[in-house]
Amino acid sequence: MALSAEPVLPPPAPEAAAHSRLLAELIASTILDAGGWLPFERYMELALYAPGQGYYAAGSRKFGSEGDFVTAPEISPMFARCIALQARQVLEAVGGDILELGPGSGALAADLYGELKAQGKAPRNYFLLEVSPELRERQHALLAERFPDDFDRFTWIDGLPQRFRGFVVANEVLDVVPFSLVYRKGMDLHERGVILTDAGFAWDDQPMVEGDLLNRAAAALPPGDYDYLSEVGLAAEGLVRTLAAGLEAGVALFIDYGFPERELYHPQRSMGTLRCHYRHHFHGDPFFLPGLQDITAHVDFSAMARAAQQGGAEVHGFTTQAYFLISCGLAVMVSAEDPTMTLSRLKATSAVHRLISPAEMGELFKVLAIGKGVDFPLLGFQSARPLQL
Ligand SMILES: C[S@@+](CC[C@H](N)C(=O)[O-])C[C@H]1O[C@@H](n2cnc3c(N)ncnc32)[C@H](O)[C@@H]1O
Numbered sequence: 001m002a003l004s005a006e007p008v009l010p011p012p013a014p015e016a017a018a019h020s021r022l023l024a025e026l027i028a029s030t031i032l033d034a035g036g037w038l039p040f041e042r043y044m045e046l047a048l049y050a051p052g053q054g055y056y057a058a059g060s061r062k063f064g065s066e067g068d069f070v071t072a073p074e075i076s077p078m079f080a081r082c083i084a085l086q087a088r089q090v091l092e093a094v095g096g097d098i099l100e101l102g103p104g105s106g107a108l109a110a111d112l113y114g115e116l117k118a119q120g121k122a123p124r125n126y127f128l129l130e131v132s133p134e135l136r137e138r139q140h141a142l143l144a145e146r147f148p149d150d151f152d153r154f155t156w157i158d159g160l161p162q163r164f165r166g167f168v169v170a171n172e173v174l175d176v177v178p179f180s181l182v183y184r185k186g187m188d189l190h191e192r193g194v195i196l197t198d199a200g201f202a203w204d205d206q207p208m209v210e211g212d213l214l215n216r217a218a219a220a221l222p223p224g225d226y227d228y229l230s231e232v233g234l235a236a237e238g239l240v241r242t243l244a245a246g247l248e249a250g251v252a253l254f255i256d257y258g259f260p261e262r263e264l265y266h267p268q269r270s271m272g273t274l275r276c277h278y279r280h281h282f283h284g285d286p287f288f289l290p291g292l293q294d295i296t297a298h299v300d301f302s303a304m305a306r307a308a309q310q311g312g313a314e315v316h317g318f319t320t321q322a323y324f325l326i327s328c329g330l331a332v333m334v335s336a337e338d339p340t341m342t343l344s345r346l347k348a349t350s351a352v353h354r355l356i357s358p359a360e361m362g363e364l365f366k367v368l369a370i371g372k373g374v375d376f377p378l379l380g381f382q383s384a385r386p387l388q389l
Contacts, residue, residue, distance in 0.1 A: 009281050012292055016060070023053040023291035024201075031196050037204055040286075041235070043194045044178040047290040049131060055291050056132040056176070063105045068294055069277040071172050072255070072321070072361060073108035076351035080111030082328035086253065086380045087112065087167040088121050094249040094373055096166025097125035099157075101243075102173035106139035109154070110146045112169070117150070123166065128156050160242050168243065168252035174304065175256050175296040179233040181272065182208070182217040187225045189217050194287075201287040220300070222267045229272045230265060231297040237307040240370070244311025249373030251316060252308075253380075257364045258299030260318075260389050265300075273298035301368050302389045308370035317369040317381030318389050322362030325355060327384040 012020065027046050031038045048054045061067035063074050072079040087098060103109045109128060116122045130136045136156055143154050181192035183205050190205035191213060208214040216232050243252055258264065264273070276283050278293035286295045305315045319327075334352060356362040366387065369378055 009283065009288065010279050012289060016292055017289075019053070019058065020289045020291045023047070023050060026050060026053060027194075027201070027290060028196055031194060037193045037195055037206060039191055039193045040181040041178045043201075044286065044295050047286065047295060048176060048178070050291075051133075053291055055294055057134060058291060059134055060292060062294070063107075065280075068279055070280075071104065071107075072355055072365070073111065073171060074105065075354050077111040077115075078330060078333060078352060079325070079355060080108050081115050081333060082325045082330055082380070083108070083169055083253070084112050084115035084119070085328050086251075086378065087123075087169070088116060088119065089376075089379045090167045090251045090371075090374070091121070091123060093376060094165060096123075096164070096248075096250055097127060098123045098166055099127040099129065099161065099164060099168045101129050101168065101170035101239075102176075103128050103130055103139050104135060104172075106135075106142040108169070108171055109139060110142055113143075113153075114146065117147075122150065122153070124153065126154050127161070128154065129158075129160065130156060160239070160246055162246050163248055164243075164246050164250070165248045166250045168247070168250065169255070170253070171255045173256070174233070174236045174239070174254055174299045175258070176294065177233060177236040177239060179231045179236065179297055180213055181274070182213070182221070182230055182232055184217075184221055184226075184228040186227070189214060189221075192229070216303075220261060220265050220303075222265055224267065226267075226270065228267075228270045230269070231272055231274060233297070233300060233303065236299065237303050240304045240307040241311040244308040244313035244370055244372075247311070247313055247370075247372050249371075251369055251371035251374055251378065252313075254299075254301075254304060254368045254370075255321060255324075255365060256299045257361075258301050258366055260387065261300055261302035264298055264302075299366075301366055304368055305370070305389045313370040313372050314374075315369070315389065316371045316374055316378050317367070317384070318387050319367055319381055319384040320363050320387065321365035321367055322356035322358070323384035324367040324380040327382055328380045330356070 048056050144151050183190045183192045189208045191208050192205050194201050195204040274297050276293045276295050354360045
């Protein structure tokens, strides 16, 4: 099938192109079965998670310099060491285990568990919730190699636990949970979907029907009668709500790029935040080579905080990644390894620079902490500048 509006990006290897064509055919037949129009949320679900074919469900490299994007745990183990200090504080106070959502390559799990183990504070159980069978295998192989003697502490689970006590972490997971595209044309709200044309996939907007999506879009979009495109992540909200409802005691950290609602749905952000990642190129065409690229959007942290509260949890902190890491002691950690390290030199060392620089991940990435049964200030927010949700 021809693909629409391809940006100028590196061509895939022939077998990768063939893989993408097969997935495009699956999506095309799903569109036809649905009567010719598919909500974007469903398109994204297939493009990323169709069994054996979606971007996260199949074998492309994804992470690291050979892949499509780099995440914080892949940049430096210092990231996991900071999270370990936060996890330790929570586990010492409330007991329980660790649960990681969307562990990707397994780098955070390996370094976080490894750091706690080195401190004599390894949790009895490290649960991993991963929707991708292919990534589960990678995590399995990495953790079996790194921790042959305590591999039985790692358990993969298929869904969110109904009851959980301890520490939960999700780094760059909420941004890849399929979301809806909403488009206000003049005064009318539409849901953006995907149709088939002779040239491939194309956009098509349908008037929104009564329901949760209409209510959320009407509440979130800035007032006005100008055209405005954005995203609404009802499934991500559902994930946070369910997780919060199952939390008996403890803290969940969500780390991702995103904004509070008033910034995400700012009048000037009228083209939305949908972004695709393909071999370290960022672009806005989700129809490009389905199955070979990631599709994401910025997270609405106000909506996530509300969802957590609906699940009975409280918000315990919201700040930038830079403030969180520094509040956890990143600078102290680095200077312990090299006493000549000052904060300004630290900013210049490339891995740490990428984690905390405002021009890189430091400000765009935020950390939201929600919890239950926690009556002490969390380490990562103690000396951090709080942001308004
Ligand atoms: C962008 S990657 C981030 C991986 C890793 N956390 C990191 O920081 O490198 C997103 C991860 O979330 C997983 N994922 C997506 N939706 C999920 C869900 N609903 N529950 C659990 N994992 C999910 C993906 O398969 C993948 O492992």
